[in-house]
Amino acid sequence: MRKTNCLGIILSFFILITSSSCIEPNIIEELGIVTAYGFDQNPDTQEIDGTVVLYQFNPDITDASQIIHSSGATFDTIRANANKQSGYQIVNGQLQTLIFGPTISEEGIFPYLDTIERNAAVSDMLYVAVADQPTRDLMSASNYEEAPNIGIYLHRLIETAVKSEVIVSSTFHEFMRSYFRVGLDPVVPILTVEDNKVEVNAIGMMQNDVLVGTLSMDEIFYARLLRDRFKEGRVELTMNLDDFDEYITQYVNDPRSEDDLHVVIDQLGSRASINVTDTEALNFEVDIKLNGRVIELSQRINLDEPGPLKKMESEIERQIEENLIEVVGRSQELGSDIFGFGVQYNNATRGQSLTTDDWHDLFPNINVNYNIDVEIKRFGIVQ
Amino acid sequence: MSQLQIPLDQKIKAVYLFIVLHTMQIGVGIAGYPRLVFMEAGRDSWISIIVAAIVLHLTIACIVFILNTHKDTDLHGILTSWFGSFIGKLITLVFIVYFFIMFLSVMLNYIEFVQVFIFPQMSSWFISAALLTLVLYAVLGGIRVAVGASIVFFFGSIWMLGLLTEPIALLDYDGYFPMFEADMRAILEGAKITSFTILGFELLWFLYPYIHDKSKVHRYSQLAMAFTIAMITVITMVSIGFYAQGQLESKIWPLLSMMKIISFPMFERFDILAVALWMIIILPNLILLAWMLSISSKRVFGWKQKYFLYLFVLIAFICQYHFDNRHYVNMFTDYVGQAGMYLGFLFPFLLLPFAIYKRVKGKKKANAKN
Numbered sequence: 001m002r003k004t005n006c007l008g009i010i011l012s013f014f015i016l017i018t019s020s021s022c023i024e025p026n027i028i029e030e031l032g033i034v035t036a037y038g039f040d041q042n043p044d045t046q047e048i049d050g051t052v053v054l055y056q057f058n059p060d061i062t063d064a065s066q067i068i069h070s071s072g073a074t075f076d077t078i079r080a081n082a083n084k085q086s087g088y089q090i091v092n093g094q095l096q097t098l099i100f101g102p103t104i105s106e107e108g109i110f111p112y113l114d115t116i117e118r119n120a121a122v123s124d125m126l127y128v129a130v131a132d133q134p135t136r137d138l139m140s141a142s143n144y145e146e147a148p149n150i151g152i153y154l155h156r157l158i159e160t161a162v163k164s165e166v167i168v169s170s171t172f173h174e175f176m177r178s179y180f181r182v183g184l185d186p187v188v189p190i191l192t193v194e195d196n197k198v199e200v201n202a203i204g205m206m207q208n209d210v211l212v213g214t215l216s217m218d219e220i221f222y223a224r225l226l227r228d229r230f231k232e233g234r235v236e237l238t239m240n241l242d243d244f245d246e247y248i249t250q251y252v253n254d255p256r257s258e259d260d261l262h263v264v265i266d267q268l269g270s271r272a273s274i275n276v277t278d279t280e281a282l283n284f285e286v287d288i289k290l291n292g293r294v295i296e297l298s299q300r301i302n303l304d305e306p307g308p309l310k311k312m313e314s315e316i317e318r319q320i321e322e323n324l325i326e327v328v329g330r331s332q333e334l335g336s337d338i339f340g341f342g343v344q345y346n347n348a349t350r351g352q353s354l355t356t357d358d359w360h361d362l363f364p365n366i367n368v369n370y371n372i373d374v375e376i377k378r379f380g381i382v383q
Numbered sequence: 384m385s386q387l388q389i390p391l392d393q394k395i396k397a398v399y400l401f402i403v404l405h406t407m408q409i410g411v412g413i414a415g416y417p418r419l420v421f422m423e424a425g426r427d428s429w430i431s432i433i434v435a436a437i438v439l440h441l442t443i444a445c446i447v448f449i450l451n452t453h454k455d456t457d458l459h460g461i462l463t464s465w466f467g468s469f470i471g472k473l474i475t476l477v478f479i480v481y482f483f484i485m486f487l488s489v490m491l492n493y494i495e496f497v498q499v500f501i502f503p504q505m506s507s508w509f510i511s512a513a514l515l516t517l518v519l520y521a522v523l524g525g526i527r528v529a530v531g532a533s534i535v536f537f538f539g540s541i542w543m544l545g546l547l548t549e550p551i552a553l554l555d556y557d558g559y560f561p562m563f564e565a566d567m568r569a570i571l572e573g574a575k576i577t578s579f580t581i582l583g584f585e586l587l588w589f590l591y592p593y594i595h596d597k598s599k600v601h602r603y604s605q606l607a608m609a610f611t612i613a614m615i616t617v618i619t620m621v622s623i624g625f626y627a628q629g630q631l632e633s634k635i636w637p638l639l640s641m642m643k644i645i646s647f648p649m650f651e652r653f654d655i656l657a658v659a660l661w662m663i664i665i666l667p668n669l670i671l672l673a674w675m676l677s678i679s680s681k682r683v684f685g686w687k688q689k690y691f692l693y694l695f696v697l698i699a700f701i702c703q704y705h706f707d708n709r710h711y712v713n714m715f716t717d718y719v720g721q722a723g724m725y726l727g728f729l730f731p732f733l734l735l736p737f738a739i740y741k742r743v744k745g746k747k748k749a750n751a752k753n
């Protein structure tokens with residue numbers, strides 16, 4: 001027994017000593033850590049122009065970030081070419097955001113995503129986004145709050161929007177999942193520069209990996225309503241004031257518009273289900289259950305009584321239905337099923353293998369009925 | 384010859400079989416298994432798993448039945464007493480080759496994990512030297528050290544199952560529908576793939592004489608199988624819900640890829656740690672296989688167990704040096720699966736009639752005596 005112990009100890013020492021020389025060390029001060037990439041198709045050459053946001057972990061450097069522009073035919077060549085302009089070894093391990101310029105998003109972004117999936121070093125939780133102008137311009141926006149660099153700012157920006165349920169999350173994993181799922185198209189946030197600062201101002205509807213249209217920030221709510229679940233969402237609706245004439249306790253002159261009643265609902269919880277009622281005629285039924293509290297009203301209405309409350313709820317239902325019809329109708333025109341009608345259709349038609357292309361042919365012809373049920377649970381601390 | 388005289392201080396309790404057999408079954412295979420079964424049976428993979436589970440439980444019942452016919456002997460002893468020394472040695476030798484290829488396949492697969500996920504530059508010989516040293520050390524300590532190692536490593540790795548809560552939070556339940564689309568053929572193909580993954584229970588053939596309380600062998604072996612089946616069911620179902628069809632089909636190791644999304648404030652990328660920790664999942668496999676290889680060789684050829692151990696470790700080291708790319712890794716894994724179909728699942732049922740015959744004869748003898 002003692003003999004074997006001795007052997008074990010000697011061998012483990014041998015391994016400890018040799019192991020330190022076996023692996024190439026990556027010293028963090030010598031690395032240029034990429035936090036974001038931006039890609040644009042160069043119209044003159046066949047190459048892609050890349051914007052690489054680098055970050056160094058070095059306490060001695062005050063300005064630890066830099067932006068490098070390089071080009072190449074592939075993702076990895078862009079990284080390698082960027083390294084020609086930097087004394088740091090550029091690595092992708094901390095990549096958080098990928099942004100594609102309009103020239104690429106109109107052609108399809110999937111070909112650029114392969115290496116992200118193939119390379120085990122890159123996280124699946126990075127955000128995929130699309131810019132409405134060349135990423136080179138977008139990423140040179142100099143106002144990025146207190147973030148160490150624009151890459152980290154972009155990540156925070158998108159993450160905040162996702163966490164507050166304003167936009168639909170589009171991490172790399174989720175993007176790929178919707179891309180591969182038959183009957184569901186991906187969505188991506190669209191970034192733009194306003195006053196030298198990047199902001200999320202829309203989401204893009206994709207057909208497969210091609211950007212075909214956008215939804216404004218107000219319309220995103222309806223896409224998210226069908227695609228996801230709200231836990232603490234928020235929506236603003238504009239109603240006709242005449243409908244509430246009899247309930248208004250005290251009319252105030254509203255300078256915004258005289259005929260409109262603005263309602264804001266927050267703490268919004270939702271549950272939506274899409275059902276296929278007729279696979280031949282492509283009839284769908286959408287059941288939505290919503291509940292929330294009124295946080296702002298542009299006129300005082302006594303919601304404590306059942307009459308106005310019922311009226312309010314049914315008006316909200318009508319409004320949401322109208323908007324849904326419009327948003328879904330537009331996505332049908334564009335041929336981008338970001339809601340997942342196709343997934344349910346595929347589930348309902350057993351044994352028939354639906355392809356993405358088949359569904360894109362069918363999707364414009366579907367008919368949808370909405371059953372919306374709104375419940376206002378609370379209305380703040382005033383009546 | 385057929386009765387093994389094993390001193391009490393080398394015997395283990397039957398309850399440890401639960402962990403030993405389970406750790407033998409769960410190894411490198413589980414990381415890639417969800418994709419493989421999904422490619423065959425699609426969303427209905429769970430049916431395949433159930434089919435495979437039924438066969439597995441029957442097989443275990445059959446093995447235990449045969450082993451119980453003779454007290455205190457292993458497969459080699461049983462074969463020798465039934466068919467004579469030549470056939471006994473031959474079949475044990477087949478098992479030795481089979482377990483050796485399994486040993487190689489586990490090691491090569493793990494080396495590939497490390498190189499793909501953490502250290503692309505780390506040389507294969509170095510990883511295998513590190514693993515083989517640990518194997519050598521544990522097996523030289525005897526059966527109790529080998530079993531003890533698998534128990535420690537089992538508790539050291541089982542908590543990782545809890546990390547699946549993060550992918551579970553991101554499940555897309557639409558991925559499970561429509562159900563029952565796969566035809567019978569696909570289900571059976573899926574079950575076949577599943578059977579490759581749950582191989583390793585054959586160790587029971589050789590571990591049996593070392594069990595102290597034989598009456599509980601059946602209970603704990605079946606429990607171990609049920610636990611393994613539950614585990615692969617959970618992992619497979621999470622993978623199917625987490626990935627879309629085309630995505631899952633493109634991931635070589637869905638389980639490790641799922642770990643990529645787990646991140647802690649002080650530990651950004653959990654998959655790196657997962658691959659490192661995977662070593663303690665495969666070490667029990669390697670240790671128990673090496674123990675079995677050396678002890679069976681001793682039974683067949685009669686030299687000291689230690690010499691065989693050194694020999695196998697050396698051959699394994701040389702082999703990994705020669706078969707160092709994805710192509711060979713796949714080839715070895717396929718061989719093990721194919722062989723396992725026959726040696727693991729079919730073989731016990733072939734022996735069953737003989738065992739029944741022996742028992743009936745034994746009873747008659749006993750009756751005649753009375």
